[in-house]
Amino acid sequence: MTKTVNHVTKSILNVGEMASGAKLTVPVYRFAGQSDAPSVYIQANMHGAEVQGNAVIYQLLEQLRNLHILGDITLVPYANPVGCNHKNGEYTLGRFDPITGVNWNRMYHHNPDLVVPFVQDNVDASEQEIKAKFKQVLLDDIDQQLDHNMYGLTTGQRIAYQLQKMAHQADLVLDLHTGPISSKHLYCPEYARASASYFNIEHTLLIPNEFDGALDEATFCPWWSLAQAYAAKGRPLVLNKESFTVELGSQEQIDLDVALDDANSVLTYLSYKGVIKGVSKGANNGANKGEENTSEQFVPAQITRYACYLKDYKAFYSPMGGMVDYLAEFGVPLPAGEPLARILRMDNYGDGDALHYISLDKEVIPILHFASASVNQGTELYKVFTEFFTL
Numbered sequence: 001m002t003k004t005v006n007h008v009t010k011s012i013l014n015v016g017e018m019a020s021g022a023k024l025t026v027p028v029y030r031f032a033g034q035s036d037a038p039s040v041y042i043q044a045n046m047h048g049a050e051v052q053g054n055a056v057i058y059q060l061l062e063q064l065r066n067l068h069i070l071g072d073i074t075l076v077p078y079a080n081p082v083g084c085n086h087k088n089g090e091y092t093l094g095r096f097d098p099i100t101g102v103n104w105n106r107m108y109h110h111n112p113d114l115v116v117p118f119v120q121d122n123v124d125a126s127e128q129e130i131k132a133k134f135k136q137v138l139l140d141d142i143d144q145q146l147d148h149n150m151y152g153l154t155t156g157q158r159i160a161y162q163l164q165k166m167a168h169q170a171d172l173v174l175d176l177h178t179g180p181i182s183s184k185h186l187y188c189p190e191y192a193r194a195s196a197s198y199f200n201i202e203h204t205l206l207i208p209n210e211f212d213g214a215l216d217e218a219t220f221c222p223w224w225s226l227a228q229a230y231a232a233k234g235r236p237l238v239l240n241k242e243s244f245t246v247e248l249g250s251q252e253q254i255d256l257d258v259a260l261d262d263a264n265s266v267l268t269y270l271s272y273k274g275v276i277k278g279v280s281k282g283a284n285n286g287a288n289k290g291e292e293n294t295s296e297q298f299v300p301a302q303i304t305r306y307a308c309y310l311k312d313y314k315a316f317y318s319p320m321g322g323m324v325d326y327l328a329e330f331g332v333p334l335p336a337g338e339p340l341a342r343i344l345r346m347d348n349y350g351d352g353d354a355l356h357y358i359s360l361d362k363e364v365i366p367i368l369h370f371a372s373a374s375v376n377q378g379t380e381l382y383k384v385f386t387e388f389f390t391l
């Protein structure tokens, strides 16, 4: 069923069935672009507890109603209906499929064998033809998995592949996540680093052309490999295909005011890419209302943007069990030797050391930490940028 509200189209996508026969559904909102500008796919909440992206999509929908939209935009909140509803007591789980244990964001499809034969068959095709034909190859490959795979798919693959099918239709893909307790950060393919400066996000991870199951990789790796294959034949291509995982802060939290900032950050990037123009159509809003949304609001914030390569993004595992007082502030370089955290061990009080300070022997930027104060030895306590630099 499809109904139109202004120029937003809403549809419901069936992504699976529960044991009772109840349908697993995902709402899909679409704006039709007015030109052949790049198209966009944005989804949120693939991990159950990472809910802030839904609020960002709400704020995007509210704002996009009053903007000139040049490229098609598809927005999908609650992208994973199983993860979204996976509660235990007062907490939301939903990072791993409870049946297989696999991370929900490691189930997307990648077929590295598509590139070589494609390039052989399309050596002399125009750039436009290459983009259209290779997109169709990716879509056909997903359809093959979804509809003509006699051994079937897992619940998670069926959800992921249907989302990926929508993502493959787009030129620009944003997968909205959060950390556990976290600062905002962006996963950005190395070739697209210029784009990171258009998001109002202070920390960027530059990631290589390696597929590890996530949506951003599943959508940019094929195009990166394609560009490299043509480049090897002496033919540089400008494909303008980009995908990002946007980490919006901490899990289990919705903040609609922060979401408005996050939506503006996304719109700044989309404005840079020519997907939107910042001037309102103002058709139903009175004569001058449209002038409120001038393009100036989509100027990137003047902030220091730190980056590091994925290989230098380090997890720090707790050297001991205990109760953690997380000390290091997010996003600020922490000098070597300064405490990251202190661990309380009340079992040692009186006849041992009740407090243990933890520090590193090099400067880092703390990005996120574990969500609970009680940890086992070996729990991933912090993730930090090392060898960082400014963009």
Ligand SMILES: [Zn+2]
Pocket: 047, 050, 105, 177, 178
């Ligand atoms: Zn996530």
